[in-house]
Amino acid sequence: MPDNSNKFCESNDILVHIPSWINGPYFKKLLKRELKDFRKILNLSIIPASPPGDCDSYTSLLMRIIIDIEMKDGFTQQKSYIMKTMLADAQGIGFINTLNIFPKEKQMYELIIPQLEQLYQEQGRTVKFAPKCHWAEDVNGRISLVLDDMKTKKFGNINRLKGFNMKQMQRVLQKLAEFHAASAVWHQRNGAYPEDFQRVYLPANYHKSKSYQARIQSFKTAMASWGFSNPEQYTSRIPTADQFVQSAARCFNNDPQEFNVLNHGDFWSGNILLNNPLSSDINELCFVDFQRCKWGSPAQDLWELILCSSHHSLRIKQFDYFIRIYHTHLIQCLKLLNYTKPLPLLRDLHMSMIKHGFWGYFTTFMHLVLILLPVDSGGSLPKLMLPGEEGDRFRSKIYTNPLYVRAGLSIFPFLHRRGLLEF
Template identity: 75%
Template sequence: MPDNSNKFCATNDVSIPSWINEAYFKRLLKREFRDFRRILNLSIIPATPPGETYTSLLMRIVIDIEMKDGFSQQKSYIVKTMLDDVRGNGGFVNTLNIFPKEKMMYETIIPQLEQLYEEAGLTVKFAPKCHWAEELNGRICLVQEDLRTKKYGNISRLKGFDMAQMQRVLEKLAEFHAASAVWHQRNGPFPEDFQRIYLPANYNKSKSYQARVQSYKAAMASWGLTDHEQYVNRIPTADQFVQSYARCFNNNPQEFKVLNHGDFWSSNIMLSYTQSGEINQLRFVDFQMCKWGSPAQDLWELIICSAKHSIRIQQFDCFIRIYHSHLVRCLKILNYGERMPMLRELHMKMIKYGFWGYFTTFTHLVFILLPVDTEASLVKLTQPGEEGDCFRSKVYTNPLYVRSVLSIFPFLYRRGILDFK
């Protein structure tokens, strides 16, 4: 069953902007429906996963409309817009330029990636249809189709993808990456926003990182790792963390690179199924963090954060082969003009950029495997002091997380990925 609990939950704690109203949607409906007469009812459901972090305000808009012939119908949209600077993380988040990037993805780049397959005689879709994308008074707003009305849903983030699901997701990712490589070959570099590194300049002086590492090391002693001290001693210092992150981005023109989704885990991957229970279609959502670089970034995040626990490490090399085989197939279909990436090269890049494996384990996986917790927040995870220590102890010793790191850390250690010095 799809896990809807972590995607759309009504809450009283979200302030709906006053401009999200009937007048705003009349413009869209008049453009979409020639016989539109009037709005009968408009409902706004805040899409606010409890205990998860946000870079956006996300809403489901359900509208009952009357047509000129007197008949009525219901339409549902997903509206995504920027946080207010005065509320939440808006001021910081809006400086990252993630909204202009996502607007460009939906309006221009994704349609062009899909067009590449159309030219090759194939129908390939990567994202929900974007009905409306506009910037008004410095605020960007996206109005997208509601995939849930077409029976798309997310898996349970606590359980992860099984082998059949992983194969389809990896193949879809390969299709996306292949098209981006061909786009780059035809059009030249992606815009500058897709090549920037977003890491605070003062990260190595950050008290929040020190607090997190201190709590993490304390938790590691309780996990049950054999010779846990050898792992504790390999947790990177702030300087090592920053340097390792920066090394994941390089301008070596000889390396095979793609446009990474950049936030590639189960809640941003939606699936539909046939009546017999087979996977039918996949769509990706949330293109705010797209980055040009090694495909290792998306692969590490997908496998670490969203593969089912029993297959995450056991099938790791198999996942890379599945992805690589389909990647080469798609590059050939799209007439990629450069040398095809080899499987062994991809395995080597997974080690070279293995920091993504540690990074997603230390950051994203902590929240992904946390059962719904209305008290959870990124602020609590990073704030020094007693309240922060208490919350970090809770999330770092969460049984689901501990079960995962007991296999992930030895795996990273065996591959030399934890050798930061």
């Protein structure tokens, strides 16, 4: 078998360092466990699985592993997996470890997601939320996951610049309702989720951050050029660093009197795989990237999905209707799974969307600006946060991106009308 302990792999002009332990012998253990007639690995190829500029590439090493296998009868076959592991020390693993995102995701794939799916199985329904996890391990704090490669099953992402159409949004909202309903019933049966799911990372010294100050200054300058008849009405309402952190903290604080669920926490089109992404006809879909799951109001996932991933002609016009679609299916699922607590009313959900409306601003300011940036624009999260002239030039470019400007011209008046820019 050829030496596959390569140090680098290249795809789409990305040069990615591959740890030497990701090799044939590592996957031989998995293949021997899963295939009783496995004989040997003929070839193993490693391809980067994160698109350029994808936020996941700053917290994880994501690879597609393609393996040619010889079986005991002499026949050959090919297996394909997605492998996700932590970055090397020099790439920021120390900081990432403080966020506890990898232990959280390992728990999701190994324990919680199978149990959420089992709740539906008990009612005679087959519901899958995520790719199958073939292997999960923690070696001296280095966590790795080996997952089904859903691309081999014809699953993929939509074009994030276009967003979901109406039929797709309806199906995604229903799937989200299924996930949230199961998570609420899980909580009812088992008690509180582990501590990692109760809290999130918030920067302690945001008010001293030169990066944040540079970002809001660039944002205000760009917003003044968007075409608002009275831009001051919006630029004057951009939160200071203190207001930003305080508003985020209030959103993260759970009210036990509210209806709460386990939020996916990073719920946009890049983390939603459809079995037919080029068509409105969707039979199956699943979610990936469970590093930011958080117990709290479903408003978090709903705000991000609607503002960041619905088609621009739908996000505001159909906003309230999207909440109704989600709520209708949520109630059906809660009843099916024998949820015994009071069922949330539609008006309760709308009130929660207002109460946690900071997510509307947060996801527009933090996520949407990168989601709507074309892949070939050389965009990245580090560039967005870079202080100085180089950072200013990049921020000016992305904050005046026509797709983002079009989104901002509809989103900010919508947030303003609902009183959600009163920090």
